[in-house]
Amino acid sequence: MSHNTIHWFRKGLRLHDNLALLEGIRNSAEWRAVFVLDPWFVQNAKVGPNRWRFLMQCLEDLNNSLNKLGSRLFVIRGNPNEVFPKLFKKWEITQLTFEVDTEPYAKQRDQTITDLAKKHQIDVLQRVSHTLYDTKQIIKKNGGSAPGTYQRCLTVMSQLGAPPQPEPTLSKDDIKGCKLCMDACGFTADIPTLEELNVKENDLETCLYVGGESEALKRLDKYMTRQQWVCNFEKPKTEPNSINPSTTVLSPYLKFGCLSARTFYHRLNEIYRHNKKHSGPPVSLEGQLYWREFFTTVGSDTPNFDKMVGNPICRQIPWDDNTQFLEAWKHGKTGYPFIDAIMVQLRREGWIHHLARHAVACFLTRGDLWISWEEGQKVFEELLLDADWSLNAGNWMWLSASAFFHQYFRVYSPVAFGKKTDKNGDFIRKYLPVLQNFPAQYIYEPWKAPLKVQEKFKCIIGKDYPKPIVDHDVVRQLNIKKMAAAYAKNKEAKEESPKKKKQKVK
DNA sequence: GGCGTAGTTGAACTC
């Protein structure tokens, strides 16, 4: 078989552990790598400037790596449905390869393109490499539906054995005898500038996390050399508000597939093998990869997974519409410095710690503002470098006690939670400079500072920094009661519907 | 991977 092949990059922006890429190139006479940039997305998708920059860095790095092998990346502008027929024709394509994507939007897109390819008598080769397992296998092993809990998912995965070993990185040997085409044949195919993506220099802060496979592997190496740290890692014990991240920040690289989850998994297990004592799921680093697997699997199998209505696993809760509260939360103006500092970090840097996500998510939903988790999901979707459709929806449902997690009376305190790991409030001082000189005594609740203190440190509450938009101690109690009522109502509804079914059967 | 309160335990410290 000697194909003229396009490998279509979407996620999986890497040359290591990329089976579809490898298999495709091995049976090809001519080979090209393509990333399709849909202008519709540039105009309409909620992608913040930080993530556009991260993505472009990923593409640049990929192009550089391909250059070293004598190849290149073609970034083609247009809707895939319109672009591919042109590319198929112009380049006389006979094979299209890409990585399996389980998100509903992607599944539909890929089905359309697969049908299109078949019309052109083009072979389509898809391989699983974004996840540890083929999520379809997990569902099959679980009896045809996705595991409902993390524990259940662990059991099913253990029955499937260890995830496959990573595939070797694409090398010069793999492409020997294969013609690597460099000519774009009239298509615009270079890496877009930020300008083309409507990203203004002014919208960008200093880049803390550079996108791309090279950076991903460097970062992985850096953390994997700290063997004791890896073995002792327990996620809940890491700090949400340390000035330097207390976790690996590999999530953006996993999201785009700059780093293979399987590569990460097997590196971890090498370390675990050499160290008898090590932490385990759900709190270990390996456990974090399993969380990703769990949410991806449930997300692939649940209708309307990113919505409340029509989502069979999501509790129906009568959230409020409150534009004013939502805007305050989005822009770090709730009057609770711990919450606001996290939201500023999110917007500025594109990454916040897992427990910081807990704190602000609880605050927006069941804890304080009583606003739907879907609104929070949209904000995270825009601002997080690691925004992942399944993990984002799954974790928002978790935190709002809409699914997976049900202990709605466990409410994070926007005052007490941060104090445990940052008594002096250094994190707050960094992201809310207006409070920089406030005494530690008042830094988490500045409205309690006497006016003289506010004047002395040049921050009048209500003028230079907002008064708290809600009284946490009051709304917490009200919201717990509302949750109790919603739970009771959902229970009723659930008892109603199966009965009806039974009656019908009888 | 909640928090505030209340109660217990035991080590370290004081005089």
Place this chain on the structure above:
DNA sequence: AGAGTTCAACTACGC
């Protein structure tokens, strides 16, 4: 030496 004090660290409970 030994009784009294302090305090971190723990459990238990309700929301």
